[in-house]
Amino acid sequence: MNKKALIDGLNEDLANELGASILYMYQTSTATGWAGEELRELLTPEITDEMGHAIFLADKIAALGGKPTTVPRQHASPKDVKAMLKFDLKLEREAVEGYRQRSIQAEEAGELGLKIKLEEIIMDETGHAEKLERILRGM
Ligand SMILES: [Fe+2]
Ligand SMILES: [Fe+2]
Structure with missing residues (x-):
């Protein structure tokens, strides 16, 4: 595993985190009704x-000698609250899978501190996904 592939992967994660942050901000501002309040x-x-997560990744990319992206992944959010939640659940699951691969790359590159931090982020994203699943099961 070369360092460039790891940096490229981390930059992909960074674009995803920036995109998720913007998406969630958009959804909290535009969701309507009682479900929207929830x-x-x-x-x-x-x-x-x-x-x-994005700040951590940007710092790490720079520390590894890379250039952190400033371009978020673009999302077109669904309008309906339930569809928003389903969309977000898909993204959270993708994030878990992406970080699982990245933690393997980090270990192969000898970046053990990074691997541990990526696993902590996996815990956060798993928590996000489980919350969404619980809500969706009751809708
Ligand atoms: Fe995240
Ligand atoms: Fe998340």
């Missing part, structure tokens, strides 16, 4: 969770 309560703290 979505707002659920997603507001996740805006800063995802931005925190």
Whole structure:
């Protein structure tokens, strides 16, 4: 595993985190009705969770000698609250899978501190996904 492939992967994760943060901000501002109020309560703290992940990744990319991206992944959010939640659940699952691969790359590159931090982020994203699943099961 070369360092460039790891940096490229981390930059992909960074674009995803920036995109998720913006998406959740958009959804908390535009969701309507009682379900929308609940979505707002659920997603507001996740805006800063995802931005925190983005800050970690940007610092790490720079520390590895790379250039952190400033371009977020673009999402077109569904309008309906239930569809928003399903969309977000898909993204959270993708994030878990992406970080699982990245932690393997980090280990192969001898970056054990990074691997451990990526596993902590996996815990956060798993928590996000489980919350969304629980809500969707009751809708
Ligand atoms: Fe995240
Ligand atoms: Fe998340």
